Amino acid sequence: MSADPYNSRVREYFANPQHCGDVADGATGFFEDQGMRIRLTAEAVNGSIRDMRFRAWGCPHVIAAAEAACRQFEGRPVAELEQFSTAQIMEDLAVPVEKTGRILALEDTVRSLGQAITDRF
Amino acid sequence: MSADPYNSRVREYFANPQHCGDVADGATGFFEDQGMRIRLTAEAVNGSIRDMRFRAWGCPHVIAAAEAACRQFEGRPVAELEQFSTAQIMEDLAVPVEKTGRILALEDTVRSLGQAITDRF
Amino acid sequence: MTADSDFLYLDYAATTPLDPQVAQLMQEVHTSAFANAGSTHRAGRRSAAVVGRAAVQLGALLQADPDCFLWTSGATESNNLAIAGAAKIRAHRGKHLVTMRTEHKAVVDVFIALEKQGFEISWLTPDANGHVSSEDFEAALREDTQLASIMHINNETGVVQDIAALGAICREHDVLFHVDGAQSVGKVHMDLDTLPVDLLSLTAHKFYGPSGIGALYIADGVHIEPLMFGGGQQRRLRPGSLPVDLIAGLGAAAEVAGNRIDKDLEKFTTLREALWRGIQDVGGLQINGSPDSGYPGILNVSVDDVEGESLLLALEPLCVAAGSACNSQSQEPSYVLRALGRSDFEAQSAVRFSLGRPTTRADIDIAAATYRNAVRKLRDMAPERVA
Amino acid sequence: MTADSDFLYLDYAATTPLDPQVAQLMQEVHTSAFANAGSTHRAGRRSAAVVGRAAVQLGALLQADPDCFLWTSGATESNNLAIAGAAKIRAHRGKHLVTMRTEHKAVVDVFIALEKQGFEISWLTPDANGHVSSEDFEAALREDTQLASIMHINNETGVVQDIAALGAICREHDVLFHVDGAQSVGKVHMDLDTLPVDLLSLTAHKFYGPSGIGALYIADGVHIEPLMFGGGQQRRLRPGSLPVDLIAGLGAAAEVAGNRIDKDLEKFTTLREALWRGIQDVGGLQINGSPDSGYPGILNVSVDDVEGESLLLALEPLCVAAGSACNSQSQEPSYVLRALGRSDFEAQSAVRFSLGRPTTRADIDIAAATYRNAVRKLRDMAPERVA
Numbered sequence A, B: 001m002s003a004d005p006y007n008s009r010v011r012e013y014f015a016n017p018q019h020c021g022d023v024a025d026g027a028t029g030f031f032e033d034q035g036m037r038i039r040l041t042a043e044a045v046n047g048s049i050r051d052m053r054f055r056a057w058g059c060p061h062v063i064a065a066a067e068a069a070c071r072q073f074e075g076r077p078v079a080e081l082e083q084f085s086t087a088q089i090m091e092d093l094a095v096p097v098e099k100t101g102r103i104l105a106l107e108d109t110v111r112s113l114g115q116a117i118t119d120r121f
Numbered sequence C, D: 001m002t003a004d005s006d007f008l009y010l011d012y013a014a015t016t017p018l019d020p021q022v023a024q025l026m027q028e029v030h031t032s033a034f035a036n037a038g039s040t041h042r043a044g045r046r047s048a049a050v051v052g053r054a055a056v057q058l059g060a061l062l063q064a065d066p067d068c069f070l071w072t073s074g075a076t077e078s079n080n081l082a083i084a085g086a087a088k089i090r091a092h093r094g095k096h097l098v099t100m101r102t103e104h105k106a107v108v109d110v111f112i113a114l115e116k117q118g119f120e121i122s123w124l125t126p127d128a129n130g131h132v133s134s135e136d137f138e139a140a141l142r143e144d145t146q147l148a149s150i151m152h153i154n155n156e157t158g159v160v161q162d163i164a165a166l167g168a169i170c171r172e173h174d175v176l177f178h179v180d181g182a183q184s185v186g187k188v189h190m191d192l193d194t195l196p197v198d199l200l201s202l203t204a205h206k207f208y209g210p211s212g213i214g215a216l217y218i219a220d221g222v223h224i225e226p227l228m229f230g231g232g233q234q235r236r237l238r239p240g241s242l243p244v245d246l247i248a249g250l251g252a253a254a255e256v257a258g259n260r261i262d263k264d265l266e267k268f269t270t271l272r273e274a275l276w277r278g279i280q281d282v283g284g285l286q287i288n289g290s291p292d293s294g295y296p297g298i299l300n301v302s303v304d305d306v307e308g309e310s311l312l313l314a315l316e317p318l319c320v321a322a323g324s325a326c327n328s329q330s331q332e333p334s335y336v337l338r339a340l341g342r343s344d345f346e347a348q349s350a351v352r353f354s355l356g357r358p359t360t361r362a363d364i365d366i367a368a369a370t371y372r373n374a375v376r377k378l379r380d381m382a383p384e385r386v387a
C-alpha cells in the first residue's frame, strides 16, 4: 500500500525550485552516475557564497535536496560547504534510507563545489 | 448452491395431505427401517378400494409419495395395487435418485397392503 | 417476518445482512477511493488511506496492532492460510498438530489435507456440552506439536471454548495457537492484547459487514507460508489487488459491532430464553450445546420422533439451519452433533435458530409457534413404531 | 479532471470504478438476496438463483457454459488455482511447463513457486513488439509439457497475444492451455465456444465490476487440484461462503460490458491516437508494445533523458502508472519492458496511460499538455551529461 512517498517540503522544492539554473562564471561541483546527475554552481564574494544554483537529473528527493542545499548555503561562509552534513537534509526531506547513497553523492558535490570556490575566488 | 429440492406437487401433498390418517378396521401395509416408517390402511368394497389412508414418518418425498399413492388407488381395483410401479411417482414428485430406495419401500408397502386386502375383504 | 419478505430469517450464524451504515460507506468508497491501493499516485494513496483506516478500526475492536492483519477473502481462506501456512513453515520442527472434532469444515478439511501430506493430527472429542477441557487439551500436546487450532464459538451450537486457558497452555509448550473466530469476532468481546492467540481468522459477513472479505490476524513474530503467489502486496503473504470497498466495509462493520456487542448480547439472551420457553410444551426437546452458557445468539435443539428434513420443510417460511449452514446440502447428520454424543436421529432432527440484530420479540413468537405446529403436525402424521 | 476530484485518472488498467448500474443492482442484492446461497431455505434458494443468473450472464459474454465457472477472489487467485492446480494434478505425466517472461506477477510468481517444487519452466521471450510467435511457442513444447500459460492482453503494454493460434498448438500437443484474461475479459470479444482455451482467469474490477471477485473458467473435462479446503461449495474446488452480491455484480458487469465492447474500443482507438499525437513534439518518444496494433485502451511510452520517478511526480495530478500497477511501489525498472529489449533507463521513464469509459477528449488534451510540460520541465532542470 502507498503512503505518500514525498513530504510537503519535497513537493514544494520539486514543484517550485528557487535555485534551478546556473551561475554564469561560477565555480562548479559535479556528480554523475547511472541514476543521477547534479551540477552545482556558485560564486563567492568576501568568503561568502553569493549566488548558488543547481541542475539535477534524478529522483524527486535528489532534486529537492539540491534545492535545499542551495537554500542552506546562499549567504553563508564558503567554509561551511566543507562541513555539509546530510543528516539534516535526510530528516527535513524524509528521504527513505534506500536513497541515502544519493544524498551522500550530493554531499560530495557540495564539497567539490567548496573546493572549486576556494580554488577560484 | 441450492435449487429448490421439492417440486410444487411435493410441496402441496406435504403441506395439505388429503389422505393422512387411518381407515378403522381396514387392512394394513407397513414398512419400517432406520430412516422411515409408512403405514397404509384401506378397505375394499366389491374389489375396489374405497378408503385409503397413510401415516408416514420420513422425509418430505416419502410423505408426499404416500399421499400420491392414496390418491392414485382410491376407487381403483384392488388388483392394481400389485402392479404399483414407482416410475410414475418418481417422475411426478421429481424424487432425487438417491432416494429411490425409499420409494421402493413404499412400493413394498403398497403390495403388502394389496395382499392384506385380498386376505381380508 | 418483515412486511416486504415472504420468509422469517433466523439464520444469522450463516450470514448477516449488510449494516445500512456500512453499505452507505461502501458506496461512498466506490466513488471516492476506487483506485488501486498499491498505486503511488494521488488516487491510489487515497485508497491506501481508506484501507489503513479500516485496519485501525479492526484493531480497535480486537485490541490488536492494525499492522497485524492480512486481508483475505473470508474465514475459509484465513483458516487455510493460517493452518497450512504455519504447519508447513514449522514442519522441520515437528509434524504433530492438534484440533477438535467439532471444528468447522474450513478447519477440519485443512487438517485432513495436511494429514495426507504427512502431518499427524490429534482430533480432540469434546464433552457432551461441547467443551474441550484444559486437561484433555494439554494431554494432547507432544514434543513435536507445532500448532493447535480451536474455534472460539461453534457455528452449530454456540458453544464457547476457553480460548484464554487453551492459549496459555500453548504458550507454555511453545505451540502456535490458531483460533477460528468466524463466529465470535464482532459478537463477543476479544482482547488480543491479553489473549494468548497467535493466529485469528475472521470474516466480515458474519458481523453485518460485506461478503467476500475476511482477515487473518498474525501476532508479531509469527511466520506463515503464503497460499498464493504474485505481486508484492501484503508482505507477499497474500497477493492480489486489495478490494478497498470491502475492506472499508469490514472496518466500519467492526466499529459498529464494537459499539453494540453488549446491547446485542443482552437482547439475544432475552430472546433465546423466550424462544426456548416458547417451544417447551411439545416435549422431547434437547438443547445441543451448553444449556446455560454458550453464545446467546444460537439455539440448537433436537426433538424426539421427528424427521429432520420434513421438520425443516414444515418450518417454512422460517429460514433456519439444519446442521452447518455451510453444509446444508448434504443429508448427513451433523458431525458436530455426533461428536457431542447425539445419535444420528437426534442429530438429524436438530434445528439451529440463530438470532440477529433485526430479530424482534414478535419474530420469536412466530418462530416458536411455527416450530410447535410443525412438530405436532409431523408427529400426528407418523404411524406408531412397530419394531 | 471531473469537477469533484483533484486528480485525472488514467489508470483504468489497474482498476476501474464500479459501473453505476452494477452498483445499484448490488445494493438491491444486499437486501433481497443476502442469505447463504448454500442454504436450502427460501432465502438461500433466492441467493442461489442470483448466483445462477450471474453465471449465465458471464457465460453469455464469453460464449461459455455457465457451469464451467468457479468464483474466486480475483485473477490472482484464479491464476494460482489454474496453474498450480493443473500442474500438480498432471505432475505424474510430466513436469515441464511453458510461459512467457512478460506475464503478470500473479502468473510469474506461481511458476517460480512451482519451479522450487521440482517443475521445469520454459520462459519464452517475446519479440521487440511483445509478441510470442507460434514457432517459438511450439518449439518450446516437449513430450513432458503439461501446461502452457500465456496472457491475452498485457497489462503494461496492451500487447495482444494470438490466443487462438497458441491454443490450437496446445491442443495438437495435448498440453493444457491457461490464459490470464484479467485485461481482456469484458474489453475485447472472446468466444470460448471456439477458442481452444482450457482455463481462463478473470477479475471483475478490471471491467467496471466489483473488487474482490473473479472467476476461473474450467473447460469441460479439465481437472485441477484445489488450493483451499473446507466445505462442499463449488465442487470442493473453491470452498467458502459465496459472496452473492459480488457475484451478482460480476454478472451484471459482464452483461454491460458485452453490450459496449465495440463502442468502447472505437472510442479508445480515437483517444489513444489523439494522446499519441498530442505528446509527439517533446521528441525522443518510444511506444512500448505494438505501435499499430495492441489493445487501444493502453498507451505505454518511454521518453529519452527523463528520470521516471520525477516524471511521475511532475505528472501529478495525472494518475498514471509507471510499470505494473500491481508493483508500483518497487523502484525496479519493469521486467516486462526489459523483456521487450528496453534499457533500464528506457523502462524507468515509461508511463502507462490507460483509458476508461469515463475518459473524455478533454481529459486526453489535459493529459497530453501535462505530459509535455513535465518532460520539458525536467529536461530543463537537468545538467548536461559529462561522462
Ligand SMILES: Cc1ncc(COP(=O)(O)O)c(C=O)c1O
Residues within 6 Å of the ligand: C013, C014, C073, C074, C075, C076, C077, C104, C106, C151, C153, C154, C155, C180, C182, C183, C203, C205, C214, C326, D240, D241, D242
Ligand atoms: C466457524 C466458522 N469458520 C469458518 C467459516 C467460513 O467462513 P467463510 O464462508 O466466510 O469463509 C464459517 C462460516 O461459514 C464458520 O461458521
Ligand SMILES: Cc1ncc(COP(=O)(O)O)c(C=O)c1O
Residues within 6 Å of the ligand: C240, C241, C242, D013, D014, D073, D074, D075, D076, D077, D104, D106, D151, D153, D154, D155, D180, D182, D183, D203, D205, D214, D326
Ligand atoms: C494481467 C493481470 N493478471 C492478473 C492480475 C491480478 O488481478 P487481481 O489483482 O484482481 O487478482 C492483474 C491485475 O492486477 C492483471 O493485470
